[in-house]
Structures are given as C-alpha cells and as structure tokens.
Amino acid sequence: MVEILDLHKKFGKNNVLNGVDLNINEGGIFAVLGPNGSGKTTIIKSILGMVIPDNGTIKVFNTNIKKNSNYRSKIDYLPQIANFPSNLKVIELIKMIKDLRGQTNNDQKLIETFKLQPFLNKKLGTLSGGTKQKVNLVLTFMFDSPIVILDEPTTGLDPISLIRLKELITVEKKKGKAILITSHIMSFVEEIADQIVFILEGKIYFKGSIEELKTKTEQNDFEHAIANILTKNHA
Template sequence: MVEITELYKSFGKNNVLNGINLKISEGGIFAVLGPNGSGKTTIIKSILGMVIPTSGSIKVFDTDVNKNSDYRYKIDYLPQIANFPSNLKVSELIKMIKDLRGATVEDKNLIEKFKLEPFLNKKLGTLSGGTKQKVNIVLTFMFNSPIIILDEPTTGLDPISLIRLKELIEIEKASGKTILITSHIMSFVEEVADKIVFILEGKIYFKGSIAELKTKTNQKDFEHAIANILTENHA
C-alpha cells in the first residue's frame, strides 16, 4: 500500500532521512516513533507530497507520489498543528472542507461524539487548543479514505475525548483501513498499535510488534524497551 525505497532528505547540511526502506501493508495500525528530530514528520510529509525527497522513491497504491497527486484523495491527514483561519466559524470551516473534498459520511456523528455542537458558531480563533484538536479530528475522520495519517493526534485532548479517539481508531481499523500514527505518548501507542517503526537519526532501527521489541531488548515493558534502543545508540 505504501512503499518507501532508499529515501534520503537533507535540509541544507542537515541530513534528516538517511536511506529509509519501509513497506506498510494494507490494514492495521502502524506507529512511527522516534525522538524529536529523528525524521518522523519528514517521512509523513514526504508520503503526502508536502516534502520533496533528495533521493529515493515513494509509492502509494503503486503510484509514484512525484508523478501523480491523485493518490492524495485516498488519504485523510491530521496534522500535528492545525493552523485554522481564526476568523472562520467552526461550522464554516467544516462546510468549506466538505465543499473541497466532496461528500462525507460521518461529520454529524463526529460532531456529536466530540461534543462540538456548542462551538459550531464560534470563531476558531477563540477556541482552546483541546477544542481545536477535536475540530481537527472531525475534519480528518469525516471522510472515508483507505489511509489515515495521524500526527500526534492526542495533543490537548481531555481523557473522555481520548477514549473517543481510540474508539474511532479501532472502528476504522475494523473496517480494513490503514492507519499511520506518530505519538510521544507510549501508553497510547501500546494500546492501539499493531506494529511500530522506530526511527533514530533518519534510519529505521526497529520494525515489528511491541511484543517483538520487548523480546529483542529483553525488557518487560514498552517504555523501557524504547529507552533501551535510545541508550544503546547513544552509549
């Protein structure tokens, strides 16, 4: 479904990606993990065509992302920071995105699920960070695309909204979708991810299940297993 081959990306003298090879198959939840600056967001933006790699190739549904942008209509994306127009009302933003993307399947149910009805006529610039993130989630999940990319989706969410998000992710997984997540919250990753990819200094150091990572690092819990990778590579 997503195939990345020998991906390199440099920003000036800063080598962010150093030969990434990664295949993400259809269906399931994949978490891309790594410390700040490891290249997680650069990989995601490269998949979306928002960053042009220095070299290498990315294929989505067997389409080279540099040669045809139509594949993007098959991806729903939740950015880490949602820069909404502050003067727009929530309802106006939802309508605008619907007009751009076409018919949706779940916007009303999602608005109800995340208790956004009282905010529909409020301007986005007046909302708290957590409420903006709920709007961000609605805009992402209201379309029925086969791939969903979530960059730090838990940011600013209260405990109830976090439960709703996890329920939503499980529903989408059950429908056969492929979900790609980045997150710094290890408990969240452990709860939802089928496989993880750990990136350090622009290279993949591990790909597999959390159970496999624990076995490989001889650690009983996930956070210590991740810490073990970091310690080994900075010893």
C-alpha cells in the same frame, strides 16, 4: 499500501532521512516513533507530497507519487498543529472542507462524538487548543480514505475525548485501513498500536510488534524497550 525505498532528505547540512525503507502492505495501526529530529514528520510529509525527497521512491497503492497528486485523495491527514483561519466559524470550516474534498455524511456523527455542537457557531480563533484538536479530528475522519495519518493526535484532548479517539481509531482499523500515528504518549501507543516503526537519525532501526520489540531488547515493559534502543544506538 505504502512502499518507501531508499529515501534521503537533507535540509541544509542536516541529513534528516538517511536511506529509509518501509513497506506497509496491510491494514493496521502503525506507530512511527523516535526522538525529536529523528525524521518522523519528514517521512509523513514526504508521503503526503509536502516534502520532496532528494533521493528514493514512494509508492502509494503501487503508484509512484512523483508528479502525481491524485493519490492524496486516498489519504486522510491530521497535522500536529492545525492552523485554522481564526475568523471562520467551526461550521463554516467544515462546510468549506466538504466543498473542497467532496460530500460526506459522517461529519454530524463525529460532531456528536466529540461533543462539538455548542461550538459550531463560534469563531475558530476563540476556541481552546483542545477544542481546536477536536475540530481537527472531525475534519480528518469525516472522509473515508484507506490510509489515515495522525501526527500527535492526542494533543490537548481531555480524558473522555481521548477514549472516543481510541474507539474511533479501532473502528477505522476494522475497515482494513492503514493508520500511521506519531505520538510521544507511550501508554497510548502501547494500547492501540499493532506495529512499531522506530526511527533514529533518519534510519529505521525496528519494525514489528510491541512483543517483538520487548523480546529483541530483553525488556519486560514497552517504555524500557524503547529506551533500550535509544541507549544502544547512542552509545
């Protein structure tokens, strides 16, 4: 579904990606983890074509994404920070995105899931951060693409909305989708992720299940296993 080979990217003198190789051949939930500045967002934006790598190849469904934008219709993306036009109403934004990407009937169900009905005629600039994130989630999941990329999806969500998000991700996974998630909330990752992709200083140090990570690091719990990788590679 996604194939990344020997990806390199520098921003000035800062070497952000340093020969990243990553294959995602099947559906499932892949948590892309690493400290701030490790290259997580750069990998995501490279897959989306928002960052152009200096070297390396990215293929989506066996198609090289270089000079090809059609593949983006196969990806749904939730950005970490949603910069919506503040003067638009929620319902106007949803209609605008539907007009741009094509019709969907799933928006009403998602609006009900995240209890957004009272906010549909309110301007985006008046909404709280958590409500904006719910709008962000509706815009992401209302299209039925085989690859979903979620950059810090839990930000600002109340406990009930977080439960609904986890349920929604599980439903999408059952459809055979590949779901890439970045998150700093380790309990959320541990609950939903099938595979961990751990990136540090622009290189992937581990890809596998949480159990495999615990075995490799000889740690009984997930947070200590992650800390063990960080400590060993910063020693």
